[in-house]
Amino acid sequence: MHRRDLLRRLGVAAGVAAAGGPLVSRALAGARPRAAAAPTVLRAPRSDDRPSILFCIGDDWGWPHTGALGDKVVRTPTFDRVAREGVLLPYTYCASPSCTPSRGSILTGQMFWRLEEGGNLWSTLPKKFQVYPDLLEAAGYHVGLMRKGWGPGDFKAGGWTRNPAGPTFKTFDEFFKSIPDGKPFCFWFGSLDPHRAYEPGSGAASGLRAEAVSVPPMLPDAPEVRQDILDYYFECERCDRDAGEMIAVLERAGRLDNTIVFMTGDNGWPFPRGKTNLYDHGCRQPMAVRWPARAKGGRAVEDFLSLSEIAPTVLEAAGVERPADMHARSFLDVLVSGKSGRVDPRRDRVVVGRERHHGGARPGCLGYPQRMMRTHEYLYIRNFLPERWPAGDPPGYEDCDGGPTKKFMTEHRQDPAVAPLFELCFGKRPAEELYDCRKDPGQLKNLAADPAYADARKRLAADLDAFLRETKDPRVVGGGEKFDEYPYRGSVGAPAKAKAPK
Template sequence: MTHKRILVGFLLAFLAFSTRAIAADAPNIVFAFADDLGRYASAYADPNAPSPNDVIHTPFFDRIAAEGTRFDCALVSAPSCTPSRAAIVSGQHFFRNGSHSQLHHPWMKGFDDPWDEVRGFPLMLQASGYHIGWSYKMHISEDRMGGKDRNYRKHGSRFNTFSQNVMRADDTEAGKQELLEEVRGNFRSFLADRNDKQPFYYWFNPTNTHRSWVQGSGKKIWGIEPDSLKGKLPPFLPDNEIVREDFADYLGEAQAFDAAVGILLEELTALGELENTIVVVSGDHGAPGFPRGKCNLYDFGTQVPLAIRWPKHVAEGRVIQSPVSLLDLAPTFLEAAGLQADERMDGQSLLAAMNAETRDPEEVLRGTAICGRENHVNESRPGGLPYPMRAIRTGEYLYIVNFAPDRWPVAQPPLAAPLTNPIGGKKGGSRRMDLDFSPTRDFFELNEGDETIAEWWRLGFDLRPAEELYVIADDPHQMLNVADDVNFAAVKSQLRGQLLAELNRGNDPRVIDDGKAFDRPPYAPDTPERGVPDIEALRKEDEKADVN
């Protein structure tokens, strides 16, 4: 018995040494991933299409894009934090991740959780010898990144409230630099824990681009004039002072994130590791607190920036127009590390498309991306029910299925009404819904019912049809639904079949059996009283305001 134990121990040690030796020849991976950051970077500015990208300044994203490959149509699996991140880690469509298919991974005890079967690419990298870790937000089970001790933030987490801290500083530039030094310190702490020459995977996850940020901070900290956004906002948003300032503040936080990316590049250069590091920059979904952004399947909600730099392996200055999904990152990272992707992964490695020797990179990609959502805030609709959607994005079209068109996509109006039975029991005040608190949201709440904003309200808040179809070239902001146009009947039929085939292949609970698994436990709470607006309370508030 003793000899067997010695032999087994020797074999395990040999295998461990072998995997470390293999991994030592692999590239490092630094994944800079901003919370709630949509497709905003100065590299995306287009003289033929005015947009906020004309205003933002992101020199470090632009550098990575110029020295690597930029993706112009990168989409998330789900426009909500937890399911988006879980899809990246698992390499699977969001709906396959059980508890992690919805925000805050709710799950009723006593039910098997598909997430328990997910290993994820970070642990696969770690098993091969990588040093792995992250800073700031995770929003999925921390054990999929090696546990809580892999969260490097001993130098602080004040960067997550960037504008709040800088606006309190006596000197704006000094305040900015102090927070950037925090980023540097946390990254150095992570690097200090690796063995000599050990390859590493570092996930930089700041939340400063998540609301709330300080009103007016875009101008005060970064010099972004709100009026510079005149004529550049998406046309489904009011182009007024409130929304322009709100968006300018958002872009300011995006510039803070970009400055932090610059710190990571500085440190990699000083370490002599920049040329052997895959640097990836992206975000987990579209803009928060603006209608049709976060929680929506229009491009404004699902498109994110994506640039990848890896000298000698990734073509410089390449721009890929074909839709790709962030769940493609898992097999990409594993292939770069010399590892096989998990056979359960739905993603496709992007390395071939980025290889300089690939003459037609668009041809080696599948050319589509699948997106969807279920519950985000489970107080948005009566009964805590989700707003189920699935979509397929091609280069030419966006096709969306709304499985419950009788439900409200953001919240049951009136938006200003409090809830009869809010979580925590605290009544009064603004309610949580599938639109983050923001000055823009306040504008819509205060002006609900006003005919002057009726079209914007319809586009952002009204009931939606069972099917939506948009022609991207003619309608880049997806405002003209042609799903009922007979001229597009064949296109709609083809895309519907293509989408449903992929959902069925992945055993999406929304399309198997009765299609209502997401509407009941373990996915949804059995709470019929949840999410019901208190119309009477709102009426009394209005009467009181009229008297005053």
């Protein structure tokens, strides 16, 4: 059924895209490839006609910090090229704004709350959850990982002998040379950028101008904050540059155009009310996908997308059957549709959630359980245990990464200009939050108690609840307290960033 669906969809798409359906049809039938007319200088290694996968993910690279998404300061020529020649997806969200559950969802095609211990930071991923790199490898793909794959956590405790994102290679060149002739590949480039800590002044020293920065409304506009943003941009640019070097290798070898290149980040930027939060700056991601062999370029698609949908998408593109419990939808149909704007009317919402992030954020290693539903109009958030502190207990607020912006806000929390922002970023929150994203794009004014929005709130609450029940979220069907009981496999001290050689 699944393969027939795929062929039907691609058959429809063949009428739109010039490089029609026969490529994938042959791959599904197991046929050997014909030599493609590619602009090559180097021809080795040849692939069969199934698409290769280059998945580039920044660590804490948040929306909208790319040129293609309108940021006027950060320079991201690689992302911008992928978007220009591919599909820009500005309504893409991670499954959870925390490294481990976000990456677990990407790999398994499951919402993080279905991953047991894997729903928390610094956890493990039980081996019973199948991951797309393994499934592609079993189908004949050559698989590799560079730098940060699934994690942080202890994958061996879950029964894995290697990182669930694949076997580790030191460089992309080393991986590329290891591809056996005729094989498609699946590579995960997990940059360590732009995760904190930053080198103070690195952004300004690279030519970025503090006065050009647009400080979002939940942060104080102070020189310390502007410099912190520039230093974050410096690392976004390094991530973008590293991905560009891999794309250049593929291009020189004539392997680029039948490679699906993804560029995204695992959670929002590491600033107050960003990473670990369910507001746009916490969980909305830059996302662009380039695949000229099948997906017409130069398009922006405004459908909602979850990073948990990458696994079913690449499996469908490769003609590999998905596991029965991989419930996330594929967005291959959207990619190959050739259309822009809102393409699939069913993709009018996305759901994101969070369990335990930093193990030292609250006494007893407790998390902050919450779920949200985002539509084009609204953001609705349900906080299951509002008596807890969302950013972690004072005075440490350990669920917010340390850095100059957090330090500035903490030191100036009594200043009249900073106090309301400090409360927004670090204060307790009610059980329900509702933001009108059309009037309040910064998501600052909670309307959950406003009678004028009662209908919207009720509708979103019911829709969110229905989705959580359908996907068997322990927080609504029972067993949610287990997320607080799983071991925290990291240090409760501040996690250090393991920097790769520059």
